Amino acid sequence: MDEEDRDPVRFLTYLFAAMREVGIDAGEGILGTLQTSRPLRLEMILAALLPKIGVTPEPFILVLDDYHVVDSKTMDDAVAWLIEHMPPQMHLVIVTRQDPDLPLARLRVRDELTEVRTNDLRFTTSETAEFLGTVMGLSLSEEDIVLLATRTEGWIAGLQLAALSMQGHPDASGFVQSFTGSHHHVMDYLVEEVLQTQPVNIQDFLLHTSILDRLSGPLCDAVFHMEAGNQEAASRFGQDMLEYLERANLFIVPLDNMRHWYRYHHLFADLLRKRLHQRIIQNKEKGVTDIAELHIRASAWYEDNGLVMEAFHHAAAAHDVDRAVRLIEGGGMPLLFRGAITPILNWLESLPQTELDARPSLYVMHASALLMAGQMKEVERKLQAAEHALQGAGQAMKTPDLIGHMASIRAALAVSRHQADTILAESRLALEHLHQGNLPVRAATMWSLGYAHQLQGDHAAAGLAYSEALSISRKIGHLIITIMAELGLGNIREADNQLRAAAGAYQQVLGLAGDPPLPAACEAYLGLARIAYEWNDLDTAEQYALRAFQLAQQFEDTDRAVACEVFLAKLKLALGEWREAAAVLARADRSARQQHFLNQIPHIAEVQVLILLHQGDVEEADRLAQQYGLQFSKARVHLAKDHPTAALDVLETLRRQAEANNREDERLKVMVLQAIALHGNGDKIKAVKRFADALALAESEGFIRTFLDEGAPMKGLLREAAGYDIMPNDLGRLLTAMEAEGLEIEDEPDRRSAQAGKLLIEPLSNRELEVLRLIAQGLSNREISERLFIALTTVKGHNRIIFDKLQVKRRTEAVARARQLGLL
Incomplete structure (x- = not known):
């Protein structure tokens, strides 16, 4: 791990990649969550991963190496949650230089913690002798070995550096005798010794490539720029050098079994970078390549190889703002829309105000990133700063597309507040100014416009806007807007009483959301729950609603979980469980008031009225209906x-x-x-x-x-x-x-008495009665087969027998005859 793994998106991406190594696939749904514009809650996403882990037959170990460099409470909380909930076949190893902020005392008491500390890791004198003789090929006296073990305190990195320095040294014993100092001073000295014993080209290679977090042959070639007459030899230089460094034990670690990617030991890389910095300062007048140029070379290589996030990282390290901005914009699909919110926010917040004032587009980018991160309070301030900077920059800087982007962001802010008039005004302004090629922002704006029309009850206009947003988002592969537009169309069809078409749209969303699904799929599950409820399939409705509630809890600062509870209360009431309905509704009411989801209060009151009427408390029901203006x-x-x-x-x-x-x-x-x-x-x-x-x-x-x-x-x-x-x-x-x-x-008495005399010659079996009831509900043969889990041909066979026993030829006649006989 490194400092950038504080970003939840980056951490989860690498975690899922590690899980795939042992056959655990997170699924498109969880991976798609990383693209969402909402803040990520690590615990909820890990919870979605646990069922995948739970079915893994073999035990496995997850190792978090260099955990101390992350230094993040968010990460500590997530790892503590994972320790508490991980299945028995999963084991966690944390490698760190300092105690993590985890509940270690509680784990010790439970005997769930194994600790390997400094004393356990130190080499004994015999281990030191074996390492120096067998691994490093040195022949030292027992006295020198004991002295070296004492001076290094059994520290393997120090022993390795000392051994590298002594290889070929004319007086190894004298070297050991003079080996003194603290670890940090010793490391500085030994790196100097190691570097000086290497050929110049290897020294240069180590220093130039030390800026890279991960190393590959072609990447190193791009950064090192080795000049060679033989082009084929030049193209293999980086890979050959990495393999040589691995054979020479020069603090390099392979990251895959194919030896395509490596990294330097972190401490070794730190010291190489320090040495590179000193060398550039000392030799500046001699035209030595500076660190920024090395980062730009790395950025260019990553960009050429389609690794835009890594290219941005190096552009930011080079302080090349223009390149970083171009990479963030992403050639049609901005990095912000691919889930890279935290690193971009961190970079923008590190820039001086003079840089931002000179480029008003950076303020707009900052506002967009804050919006996606759920930090709503600062968004408008950044937009106002952009407008102020535009005024100072003159008319030449006032690009229409930038004005359109700002309006689109303000429309999205209004969406979160359900302000239809503001959404309409800002969305129309955005579409008027946005460049026709700015498809990601145009798609998001069209969705906002559709939402405003839906709030106002103009379903025809909302449907057109959602369809346009869907068309654009599909073209550019913008998954989140595709899902949101499909949801919008589903909502419109449901409100237009087109239940089957709405169910199709919601099922389409579930197909896009993956397995396990994105949190955004909660709205599709809730829509399917409402439709199943209307069809009186209450068991299915409850399953969908509970799934929706589970996904809704992964969101922060939204009312979706409350909406799910309001529906569940209504469902409980339909099941005759009015006490449970009242309890669920009371919980929803508390949440809505505590979190200021005032738009949910009337919906809660509407179900409260139903419960009160069920209890016979008409006066209180009347008071609530009057208070909230509930006409129905x-x-x-x-x-x-x-x-x-x-x-x-x-x-x-x-x-x-x-x-x-x-x-x-x-x-x-x-x-x-x-x-x-x-x-x-x-x-x-x-x-x-x-x-x-x-x-x-x-x-x-x-x-x-x-x-x-x-x-x-x-x-x-x-x-x-x-x-x-x-x-x-x-x-x-x-x-x-x-x-x-x-x-x-x-029935009337005379009709009931008539039914009593009309008995069947052969009664219907329980299964036949079950099929008959489903026929009476209007289900097709295929729907009956799916409901009863029997073959379609079996259903048709039951139909023939039922018709024969009732002495009828058609379904409608069968239902009518059954009612006459009191069978339904």
């Missing part, structure tokens, strides 16, 4: 008070609003409640007609809960509608669902 809740309260005329007045206003705004979901709810209110008002013919209209609107999409959730008032309406020949299949599906909830629809 007001109508239900009026119905609970047996004031259908007042309910109809409220519903008429809602009907006009729904039709004016083309809100199909609200229009359906209004129609259902109007039918109940008309029935309660004694206008039964109008009630049945309005109920039939609602059934027709919901027919093709399988709506059930919109009707069923109205409870006892719906019971009377269904009894009335059963006497009319209106959409018998859909009505039958609702009757079956209501009976399953314990709200049976009683």
Whole structure:
């Protein structure tokens, strides 16, 4: 590990690569999380990785080497969490020069910690003798060996450096006698000795390549710029040199089995860099290559080989701001959109204000990075600094694209606050000024525009904006905007009562989000939960909702987890678990108020009204409905008070609003409640007609809960509608669902007595009754096979037997006959 591994994205990238070495694939979902624009919570991402580890059959060891250089509380907390939760086949080794800030005392008490400390690592005199003689090929007296072991205190690095210095030394014993000083002074002296004993070209190679964190032959060739008449020999020089250094034990460590990548021992690299710096200062007038030039060479090589993040790192080290900016912009896909937020933020914060004032685009870049990091408070200040710098720079610097980018960032800020008017104004300004080729920012802006239209209820405009954002993001491979645009389209279709199309969009998101999925997939799972709920598949709805809640908890500073809990409370209520529903809702209410998610409070109050009505507390339900202006809740309260005329007045206003705004979901709810209110008002013919209209609107999409959730008032309406020949299949599906909830629809006495005499010659089996109930719910043969986990041909066979026993030829006849016989 090194200091840059404080960045969660970098740390997780290397961790997942290490896991793949033992056959544990993190999956596209977890890897995709690294591209998200939201702050990463390491513990949540590690939690998503644990199931992958849990199914690994063989034990393995994860080693975090040089852990001390990271020095990050965030990393310490994540590693402590991992230690607490890792499966038994996983073992963790931490190599560090100082005690990490981990719960070591607790681990000792539990006997879960093995410690190998300085005294354990020191070479004994016999080990020193074996190392010097066998490994380093030195022939020393026992007295010299004991003295050398004492002087180095058994420190292997010091012994190795001393041995390298003594190789070929005319007076090895005299060298040992003069070997004194502390470790740091000894290292300085010995590196000097080691370097001086090497040929000049090797000394130059070591010094020039010391700027690299990782070494490969071609990279070293690019940095060292070895001149050679033989081009083929020159192209192999770096690789040959690395292999020579490994054979000579010159503090180089291979990083892969193929010997393509190496690194220097960290302390050795530090000392080489110090020596390089001293050499450049001492020989500046002789035209010696400076450190910045070496970093630029490394940056150019990384860029040519498609490693843009590493190229940026070296450009920043060279203080080449223009090159760093170009690399961040990423040739069409900025590094910020690839998850490289922390290193870019760190670099921008290290720049002097004069550099930023000279390049207003850097302020805008800083604002964009802060937005993606979730540091909202500072974003506007950076944008204002950019505007001030632009005024000072004159009109030539006021590029339209930069103005458009600033407007896009302000639109995104308004999205987080659900401010539709501001989003619209800033998004339109952005699209007016952005360059046509700036596709990543245009895609993000189009999504913001779609969200504003959705907030305002203009679904047609929102759909067009989301579709445009989706088209652009697919073209450039911007995964996050692709997912967000698909989610937006799913939301629009769901609100337009197109449940099957919405479910398809949400499933598309899950396909993009990978396995395990990106946290952004929580919205798709929640959408699927709402649809499964509407289809009265409550078990599936609960599974989807719990998955959504788990993913939502990986986000910081969003209301998604609260939204999941509000839905779960409504689901509990449908299951008859109203106490559990109240408990879940109380927890959601606390979270919303503590975290100031005020937009969720009305949704919470709406479900609270349902619970209060279930408990018979009509007055408190009325108070809540009035307090938060919940019009649908007001109508239900009026119905609970047996004031259908007042309910109809409220519903008429809602009907006009729904039709004016083309809100199909609200229009359906209004129609259902109007039918109940008309029935309660004694206008039964109008009630049945309005109920039939609602059934027709919901027919093709399988709506059930919109009707069923109205409870006892719906019971009377269904009894009335059963006497009319209106959409018998859909009505039958609702009757079956209501009976399953314990709200049976009683038949007239003469009809029930007639049913008693109509007994089947051969009764239906339990499985046949099960199939018959699903037929009555309107499920196709394929849907029945999937629901019951049986073959399609088996379902068709059951159908033939059911039809024979009921003496009918078609499904509708089977359902009607079964109702006559009291089987449904």
